[in-house]
Amino acid sequence: MIKLVNINMSFGGKQVLNKINLEVAAGEILVIIGPSGSGKSTLLRLITGLLKPDGGQIWVNGREISGLSEDSLIPVRQQMGMVFQYAALFDSMTVGENVAFGLREHTKMTEEEIQKIVRRTLRMVGLSGHEPTMPDQLSGGMKKRVSLARAIAGNPSILLYDEPTTGLDPIMSETIDRLIVSTRRILGVTSVVVTHHMTSAFHIADRIAMIHQGQIIETGTSEQFRNSTNPIVQQFIHGKQSHRAAK
Numbered sequence: 260m261i262k263l264v265n266i267n268m269s270f271g272g273k274q275v276l277n278k279i280n281l282e283v284a285a286g287e288i289l290v291i292i293g294p295s296g297s298g299k300s301t302l303l304r305l306i307t308g309l310l311k312p313d314g315g316q317i318w319v320n321g322r323e324i325s326g327l328s329e330d331s332l333i334p335v336r337q338q339m340g341m342v343f344q345y346a347a348l349f350d351s352m353t354v355g356e357n358v359a360f361g362l363r364e365h366t367k368m369t370e371e372e373i374q375k376i377v378r379r380t381l382r383m384v385g386l387s388g389h390e391p392t393m394p395d396q397l398s399g400g401m402k403k404r405v406s407l408a409r410a411i412a413g414n415p416s417i418l419l420y421d422e423p424t425t426g427l428d429p430i431m432s433e434t435i436d437r438l439i440v441s442t443r444r445i446l447g448v449t450s451v452v453v454t455h456h457m458t459s460a461f462h463i464a465d466r467i468a469m470i471h472q473g474q475i476i477e478t479g480t481s482e483q484f485r486n487s488t489n490p491i492v493q494q495f496i497h498g499k500q501s502h503r504a505a506k
């Protein structure tokens with residue numbers, strides 16, 4: 260469960276988030292949409308504790324984290340998996356070593372246990388047998404899937420995705436969308452997905468939240484978004500869809 264209460268955030272005197280209130284229920288997929296620069300990634304970084312808000316509270320699995328020290332944040336972060344926009348794999352390590360990295364760093368698991376988890380998570384993302392492959396031999400979509408396997412390996416209760424389908428072709432985007440949904444179904448994780456792709460948002464979201472000029476201007480199901488009477492929401496949705504169709 261994630262809950263943001265009255266979050267304010269500024270950078271160099273410029274207010275980026277203004278009294279944000281947002282709740283993500285356990286096991287829910289919440290998709291965050293909004294124009295470039297509206298504060299979506301900032302919101303994710305606040306949830307991980309990488310940034311501290313100027314004001315407000317951030318609750319993660321029943322704990323208020325905005326005042327926690329780096330040390331106290333470690334167990335909170337261990338409950339989270341992150342899939343970044345640019346897969347952020349270690350290029351000098353094999354796929355297997357990338358997926359195993361967090362387990363080797365943060366747990367006392369035996370090598371046998373680690374290998375079992377690596378095998379299982381790579382199977383989940385459709386990359387069985389790719390343990391010895393080096394990242395530079397992978398396509399963008401495969402890298403994203405390794406990144407998801409690495410995030411899942413730590414058995415998180417929360418998964419945060421920052422632009423998981425950016426730069427991928429429509430077929431690979433659909434594959435990633437399906438993985439986000441099946442990962443939630445299999446692991447029961449709470450998921451927050453920042454995306455620019457409205458098609459993805461409508462496919463995967465239990466609820467969508469739209470940020471505009473630092474504020475959440477609408478939350479609701481895909482259906483409620485499609486039928487929104489807010490002109491800013493409609494303009495955003497249709498702008499995005501026609502932009503994609505024109506590509």
Ligand SMILES: Nc1ncnc2c1ncn2[C@@H]1O[C@H](COP(=O)(O)OP(=O)(O)OP(=O)(O)O)[C@@H](O)[C@H]1O
Binds near residue numbers: 299
């Ligand atoms: N560390 C930082 N220092 C200064 N300004 C920042 C910092 N991080 C973000 N910003 C500013 O905050 C605003 C929101 O940035 P953010 O990356 O959260 O937007 P976004 O909605 O994720 O954008 P995009 O869709 O383009 O990724 C931008 O104006 C950005 O320049």
